[in-house]
Amino acid sequence: MVTLKFNIEGGNFSKAGYASSQVKKTLKQLNIHQSLIKNIVVALYEAEVNIVAHAYKGTIQVDIAPTDVSMLVSDEGPGIENIDLAMQEGFSTASAEVRQMGFGAGMGLPNIKKNVDEMYIDTVVGKGTSLKLKKMLNNV
């Protein structure tokens, strides 16, 4: 089992994607299938951008096991008021600044879900959100 941990700063777009990039490099070194790597890092990158775009700060922990990759993405932030709405493609609460960066199209959570096998959202309004993701490695 390989574990990677990162601290993510809210609002710092120049660093957004660094953690996902490091995870991608590690997955490549472990010879994981390219299409699975893409699924994993696209989901993780969307989640990382979510922290930067919406939260004050957060952490990412990635556990790479022989059978699956588990990701825990937690933040201290505003939380999600309505998860059903947040899961709808096109719904977004992103700021104008976030939209200028090319995000905030309301595709983040739906796209994360599409790329992983399991996704659980735990959110408390005014406190923060944690996202538990799992991608199985045995079905290419």
Place this chain on the structure above:
Amino acid sequence: MELSEIIDIVKAKLVAGNANGVVIEKGFSSDLMSDVLTIDTEKILLITGTCNVQAIRTAEMADIQCILLVRGKKANPDMIKIANENKMVILETSLSMFNTVGRLYQVGLKPVY
């Protein structure tokens, strides 16, 4: 299509990476990085006016090796650094996105969908 041919057609300047021998089959144009992250096609050219580190990170995650910045946008040093680290190509053209896409479609660059 050879990337060198694309460079000629849209009068692009290469600011990161090496275009020699790179072959591009399809193009995708978008300023929305979230939309770029939804495609799962390889060997594509990303044509965008979004000129920031996130455009390069998005391409990195989506396994896109070549990015063409339109509307005269100039890649900043951080973008070039990340592109070089990941052996990606960044091109710049002063043409609009419509003009760029029109020219490339005309010579046979295929759409992703």
